Amino acid sequence: MSNVQMIIEERPADIGNFLVGRLLPFRGKRMVGPFIFIDHMGPAYLKEYQNIDVGPHPHIGLSTLTYLFEGNIMHRDTLGTVVEVAPGEVNWMTAGKGIVHSERTPEYLRHSDKYLHGLQIWVALPKELEQMEPSFHHVGAEELPTWEENGVMYKLIAGEAFGHSSPVPVYSQLYLLEIKSATRQTVQISHGLYGEAGMYILEGSIEDGGISYEPKRILVAKNPQLCEFTLEANTTVYVFGGEPFPEERFIFWNFVATSQDLIEKAKEDWQNDLFPRIEGEGDLVPLPSPIPNLKPKKT
Structure with a gap:
């Protein structure tokens, strides 16, 4: 007898630079445990004139986990972190009350052919920690x-x-x-x-x-x-x-929270340039046009 309750297939989603396979959230299953968002990136073949350039954008209420199978991404954030993630390594960024980061092709790869393949994952924070101070940790593959x-x-x-x-x-x-x-x-x-x-x-x-x-x-x-x-x-x-x-989560764009008020405040703060800035980067990703806030359905 099968132990499979539900099958969630990848759906194409445009993240501005290329299409990814969106897995979570899903209309019938918003979360699996604390996992609230999963994108399958690639496998993508990028020519010498194609690069990943996801400009500074904010997060609240979650931790992001970047895990690559192929390729390299340069991470910068408002904590002053500048680190490259390579295949098999883990970038773990906790947004808490608010952080801004960018993700780009490293400079030494920007004029050569390259591949990118990996997982981008969000893990919601417990309610009592969703306003914690932001942090960043990089873990090597050998660890x-x-x-x-x-x-x-x-x-x-x-x-x-x-x-x-x-x-x-x-x-x-x-x-x-x-x-x-x-x-x-x-x-x-x-x-x-x-x-x-x-x-x-x-x-x-x-x-x-x-x-x-x-x-x-x-x-x-x-x-x-x-x-x-x-x-x-x-x-x-x-x-x-x-x-x-035990609590449901709201999702709007890059924001995750247990209350709509926290989502609204984050939207206003980003529009009013109240989040911290990444030194040397100015190509901020704008708040998207109004889209519905996603409230998980009980399953």
Whole structure:
């Protein structure tokens, strides 16, 4: 019997420079545990005259997690951070009461052909921390816990699972786990998961309850304690989730909050240039035209 409650397929979304595959939020499932936003970036081939230039834009009420499979992105923010994220590394930025950052192709790559492929993830903050001071942490690939069991490779990118703990400083009970296998293998990971659980299939395919599932979709589990599935050869999946929050979340643009008042204040502050500035950068991303605030539906 399949343990899949819901299938969420990628939908194209324009982020200004190129199309991405939007996974969360979804109309029938706004969040999985504390995970509130997931974009699959690429794989994109960029020619020598094409570059990523996401200018300064604000966030509140969340932490962003950037994880690349290919390519490089230069991160700058209003804390004074200037750091390049490379494949296998983690950029973890906590917005709290407000931060501004930009994401661009590094200068040394701007005149050469390049690839970009990865995940851009938002994790909502607990209500009592959504107005905390902003912070930034960069974690090297070699710092992430990795292990092998029965020919299957595991990497814990963030959170806690299976007795392992990632050095990424998360603020709630969650997990983001990479699982890879070069051969067909049956995997049982029920004992290490909690809360709500989702699986993103990056490449290859999995079989669950006699049904085969292809890439570019999230499978939301009915019960995280019953996660047993078969990885086909050369498959990579990302298992994520954790304890859901008791409160609903509003989303507008890059803002996440437990109250509409916090969203409205952030919108006004950005329009009135009250957020801090990134030194040397002036191409601010404007507040978008009115779009509906997204209030999660109870599922």
